[in-house]
Amino acid sequence: MKILVFAGSTRQGSYNRKLAREVAAMARERGADVTHLELGDYDIPMYNADLEAQGTPADVMKLKQLFHEHPAWIVCTPEYNASYPALVKNTLDWLSSPVKGDPVWNDDFRFSRGKVVGVLSASPGALGGIRSQSHLVPLLLNLHCWVAPTTFAVSRAGSAFDAEGHLTDEASRRRAGAVVEQVLWAASRLHTS
Numbered sequence: 703m704k705i706l707v708f709a710g711s712t713r714q715g716s717y718n719r720k721l722a723r724e725v726a727a728m729a730r731e732r733g734a735d736v737t738h739l740e741l742g743d744y745d746i747p748m749y750n751a752d753l754e755a756q757g758t759p760a761d762v763m764k765l766k767q768l769f770h771e772h773p774a775w776i777v778c779t780p781e782y783n784a785s786y787p788a789l790v791k792n793t794l795d796w797l798s799s800p801v802k803g804d805p806v807w808n809d810d811f812r813f814s815r816g817k818v819v820g821v822l823s824a825s826p827g828a829l830g831g832i833r834s835q836s837h838l839v840p841l842l843l844n845l846h847c848w849v850a851p852t853t854f855a856v857s858r859a860g861s862a863f864d865a866e867g868h869l870t871d872e873a874s875r876r877r878a879g880a881v882v883e884q885v886l887w888a889a890s891r892l893h894t895s
C-alpha cells in the first residue's frame with residue numbers, strides 16, 4: 703500500500719515533522735510503501751485566481767500527481783488559533799482547483815477522491831492541537847476523502863520526543879500506531895488494485 707505522509711509545518715524543529723517521521727516508520731514496519739512529503743520543498747504561492755489564470759504553477763501540478771498516486775495519506779498538523787495552518791489550507795485549495803482546459807485535471811477532486819486519510823496533530827499545549835483536527839476533518843471530507851475515525855493528538859510535544867525524534871511514551875506510540883493501522887486497513891479494503 704502506497705502511503706503519503708506529511709506535516710503541516712515547514713519549521714526546522716517541527717514537532718509535527720517528528721510525528722510524521724514516526725508514523726512513517728510505523729507504516730513501513732507494517733509493510734507500507736511510504737513517501738515522506740516536505741511541503742517546504744514545493745514553491746506554492748498564496749492562492750490567487752488571477753495568478754492561476756496565467757497557468758497553474760508547476761509545483762502545484764507535481765503535488766496533484768503525487769497526492770493522486772497515493773491511495774492513503776497521513777497528515778500531522780499543527781494547531782494555529784484553534785485551527786490548522788494556512789500552509790495546509792493553501793496547499794489543499796490549490797490542489798483542489800481544476801486546471802481549466804486540461805482534460806486530465808479538469809476535476810476538483812481527482813487528486814483526493816476516495817483517499818483514506820489519517821489525521822494526527824502535535825502541539826506544545828495540553829490539548830495536542832486537537833482543535834486543528836476538528837477543522838481539518840471537514841475539509842478532507844469536502845475533498846471526498848475517507849477520514850479514519852481514530853486520530854491522535856500529541857500534547858506537550860516539547861517533551862514528547864527523544865533526541866532521535868521518537869515518541870518516548872509507550873501509550874503515545876500505541877495510539878499513533880493505531881491510526882496507522884486503521885488507515886492501512888481501510889485503504890486495503892477501498893483500494894484493491
Ligand code: FNR
Nearest residue numbers: 711713716717718780781782783784825826827831
Ligand atoms: C500557535 N500555536 C498554537 N498551539 C495550540 O496548541 N493551539 C493554538 O491555538 C495555537 N495557536 C498558534 C497560532 C500561531 C499563529 C502560531 C505561530 C502558533 C503553537 C503551535 O502549536 C506551535 O508553534 C507548534 O510548535 C507548531 O507546530 P510545529 O511547527 O512544531 O510542527
